[in-house]
Amino acid sequence: MRTKWLWVVALAGVAAGCGEGHAIFNVDVYSFIKGTGRDTIPYFVPPGPPASASTFQRIDLPGAGSSFVDSVIVNGKMSLENQAGTGSIGLQLFIAADSAGTLNSSALALTVPDAAVSGTAVTPDTIVGRFNDAVIQLFTGSQLWIRLQAKGTNSGVILLQGKAVIKSLWLTVVINDKLF
Amino acid sequence: MRTFVLGFGLVVLVGGAAAPAAAQWLVTDARRIGMGGLSLGRSGSLERYNPAYRAVPRQATLRGQPKLTIPIPLGIIQFLHDHPHLSSDPAFDPKSSGFNPILVVNTILNLPLYLEVKKAPTPTNDVAFTIGQDSLVVNLGAAAELVPEDQFGISGSSRPFSPGFGFKGLRIGVMGWVHDDVEFQLGDTLLGFLRDSQPARHNTRYSVLLHGLVEGGFAPTVSYAGRIAGDSTHGFYAGGAVHYYVGVGYGRTDGDAGFITGDTIFGGANPVTPDGRTLTQYSKPGNTFGHGIGGDIGVAWVSGPIEIGVGVNDIGATITWPDTRLDSAFYHDSSYSKPVANHVETKTKLPVSYIANLAYTVGNTTLGADVLNTGRGSVVHVGGEQRIGLFAVRGGVARDQRKRIEFGFGGGVRFGGLGLDVGFWTHTNSLSNERGVTMATSLSIY
Numbered sequence: 001m002r003t004k005w006l007w008v009v010a011l012a013g014v015a016a017g018c019g020e021g022h023a024i025f026n027v028d029v030y031s032f033i034k035g036t037g038r039d040t041i042p043y044f045v046p047p048g049p050p051a052s053a054s055t056f057q058r059i060d061l062p063g064a065g066s067s068f069v070d071s072v073i074v075n076g077k078m079s080l081e082n083q084a085g086t087g088s089i090g091l092q093l094f095i096a097a098d099s100a101g102t103l104n105s106s107a108l109a110l111t112v113p114d115a116a117v118s119g120t121a122v123t124p125d126t127i128v129g130r131f132n133d134a135v136i137q138l139f140t141g142s143q144l145w146i147r148l149q150a151k152g153t154n155s156g157v158i159l160l161q162g163k164a165v166i167k168s169l170w171l172t173v174v175i176n177d178k179l180f
Numbered sequence: 181m182r183t184f185v186l187g188f189g190l191v192v193l194v195g196g197a198a199a200p201a202a203a204q205w206l207v208t209d210a211r212r213i214g215m216g217g218l219s220l221g222r223s224g225s226l227e228r229y230n231p232a233y234r235a236v237p238r239q240a241t242l243r244g245q246p247k248l249t250i251p252i253p254l255g256i257i258q259f260l261h262d263h264p265h266l267s268s269d270p271a272f273d274p275k276s277s278g279f280n281p282i283l284v285v286n287t288i289l290n291l292p293l294y295l296e297v298k299k300a301p302t303p304t305n306d307v308a309f310t311i312g313q314d315s316l317v318v319n320l321g322a323a324a325e326l327v328p329e330d331q332f333g334i335s336g337s338s339r340p341f342s343p344g345f346g347f348k349g350l351r352i353g354v355m356g357w358v359h360d361d362v363e364f365q366l367g368d369t370l371l372g373f374l375r376d377s378q379p380a381r382h383n384t385r386y387s388v389l390l391h392g393l394v395e396g397g398f399a400p401t402v403s404y405a406g407r408i409a410g411d412s413t414h415g416f417y418a419g420g421a422v423h424y425y426v427g428v429g430y431g432r433t434d435g436d437a438g439f440i441t442g443d444t445i446f447g448g449a450n451p452v453t454p455d456g457r458t459l460t461q462y463s464k465p466g467n468t469f470g471h472g473i474g475g476d477i478g479v480a481w482v483s484g485p486i487e488i489g490v491g492v493n494d495i496g497a498t499i500t501w502p503d504t505r506l507d508s509a510f511y512h513d514s515s516y517s518k519p520v521a522n523h524v525e526t527k528t529k530l531p532v533s534y535i536a537n538l539a540y541t542v543g544n545t546t547l548g549a550d551v552l553n554t555g556r557g558s559v560v561h562v563g564g565e566q567r568i569g570l571f572a573v574r575g576g577v578a579r580d581q582r583k584r585i586e587f588g589f590g591g592g593v594r595f596g597g598l599g600l601d602v603g604f605w606t607h608t609n610s611l612s613n614e615r616g617v618t619m620a621t622s623l624s625i626y
Contacts, residue, residue: 028312032446 022070023175030076030169033057045087045152045160052092052151056099059144068176069139074110076127076169082117085160089152090114091127095135095144102147109135114152117162127169139173209249210622213603214590215563216576218548220245220539225552228339229535230478230491231419235349235405237412246599246624251293254621259292293620300608300616314444316380318373327375333363333391335556337494337530342401349406355423358396359530365389367438380445385455387438395430395499395528397470399423410483417480419491427470427499430528431462435509456511461504461526468503474530487539497530531555544568557581563588570594574603584608586615592624599624 033039043053080089091112094102101107110129117123138144154160212218219226227233263269272284305321320327337359344353367387372378380386405419435458442451463470474497480489504526509517533555539548544567552559563576572592579585590603601622606615 022306024306024308026308026310028310028315031312031314034313 025171025173025175027171027173028169029171030166033166033169039166041091041148041150041164043089043150043152043160043162043164045085045089045154047154047157047159050151050153052149054147054149056102057146057148058099059146069136070174070176071172072131072136072139072174073172074127074129074131074170075172077167078112078125078127079165079167080115080117080123080125080162081165082119082121082123082160082162084120084162085154085158086118086156087152087154087160088114088116089150089160089162089164091125091164092149092151093129094147094149095131095138096147097138097141097144099145099147102145106134107147109146117152117160118156124167127166209251210590210601210603210620211246211249211565211572211574211592211624213605213620214574214576214588214592214601215548215565215603216561216578216586216588217559217605218561218563218576219535219537219550219552220546220548225535225550226489226491226537229476229493229533229552230480230489230537231403231405231421231476232417232478232480232489232491233405234351234403234419235407235417236415236480236482246626248625249601250623250625252621252623253293254295254619255292258295259287294605294618295621296616297604297619298615298617300614311446313446316445317377319377320374324375324377327371328364328366329371329375331363331365331389333361335359335361335363335531336554337533344401349404351401351403351405353401353403355399355401356396357399357423357425357530359394359528361391361393361531363389363391367436370438380441382441382443382445385438385440387436387455389436390458391432391434393430393432393528395427395432395470397426397428397499399425403476405478414483415481417482419476419478419480421476423474423476423494423497425470425472425474425497425499425530427463427472427501427528429463429465429467430470430499430501431460432528433458433460435459437511453513454511456509458509459520460507460509463501463504463526468501470499470501470528472497472499474498485541487541488537490536491534493533494530495532497532499528499530501526501528557583572601590620594624594626597626599626 030039038055038057041053041055074093078091082089092108093110094104094107095109096102096104096107109131110127112125112127112129115123115125150164152160212220260266263272266272305323307321307323308319310317310319337357339355339357341356342353344351346352365388366374367385367389369381369384370386370388373380373386401421401423403419403421405417407415408418409416435456437456437458438454439452440455442453445451474494476491476493477495478489478491480487502525503523505522506520506524506526507517508520509515531554533553535550535552537548537550539546541547545564547564549560549562552561558579559581560579561576562578563574565572565574570593572594574588574590574592576588577585578588586608587606588603590601592599592601594600601624603620603622605618605620607618608615
């Protein structure tokens, strides 16, 4: 998301409205990943222990600098399009300053609880969450990495197979401006 | 990012604040401030803009005015209290990451001579941005009202020096002159995007029109001011001046700059393409002088308690620059500039300024009004003073170049030849419609 030019205009508004107001960015993340393949996470969970699958994505940020990111809220919709097997699938979002960092458990920023899937049923699910302070601080940098992980358990005897497809994903970033 | 924000803030600040700075804020006389900035007699702007006032006897226009006013800059104490380590204050250090040019410019435009009794609040509202790969909407909320619909900028003409000598109303001298004019106007698409929260469109140009001009030089001047009729208490005065303007140098640029969106608002590596073009004209100092002729006229009528005056400056002051260079510059996917013409003649025009004033004194009461236009809107002052024994009470109202109404009030006490005056003045900054109040103090010697 090369949004640097946007900040020229957008933060002009912050300047115009400076004071104690907030800058609220409603970012339609899904529109940036739709159709690229990154909106889909295939999962394959054999019978036995839990398994997971991930996709990585780098996001370029304008760098909020001295501004203080007050809160980041995530909401969206996804579908678990199961193709075979029975079990449960959940989604986890890891955020870190670099790609390797997203593999750390401490980078866990959001968890979508497991939902039961079976056969060829399509299971809709929602994504709702609020990032903690440690994650929020990453939004003041110039870039961050996210890792979307579908994790599941297989309660049956055949391969649990399908894909988690994101249908919408919005980030609401609230910035307390400290430019003045 | 911060640079962009600060840049926009500077434009807003300068565009909005410079006008009153030029017209009102550099007043250091608490008495005048208490009357809403009203100019009386030879005070303020009258002698500068009305050549007839040179002939009006100072005694005839005193109207309770002191011979000398010494400002007491209490605001500096407040400023130094707020910035105790100015030399190491990062906000004032261009080399520091904390350098805040807005604070610097605001300090210059609003010199901290006055005590800030009540600060003008900055607006508090949220601004929202909705961003998608192919959508962008900005909602500035109440701050959208601050996005200028019309042309905005700063301009002024000044005469920084005017030495000379005279004999019986005739005066020969040399006047320095400077004229500057900076204007911006948002294009329709950018205006709609920022002010009306219109979504960004594909393949659309968002731009700002730009105009800047600065010129200066000197002008040998012959002037006359004298009483045409009446005596020292009931007289009609007229004055005039002819200037031969010699232009030392000037530069002017006109153009527009902005960006063009692509097929997708945030598609590809370069979602927008910067785009700009300007035509620059200049005649550097050391080049052939510009030249032109213009003049000032003024009349004043002082009849006992009544005083009326009208003055007009820089009439017909068109400067011809015989040796000008014209360059065009263009930027789209790459930049280039090329000379358009050289050694060509161009012309510039100084803005005509005028002032009209009226004062009426009856007993210990003085009332007055003046209108000053320096080429970018009129500034109106109406005020008065009531002297009661040792004390004086003052009040006034002013309309600035942004058509905002401001109020002044104050008082003074006089002990023989020495007086102490206090004046309060409301003001609004560029970012708010709510008023702040400053207090000026000065010593007067009668």
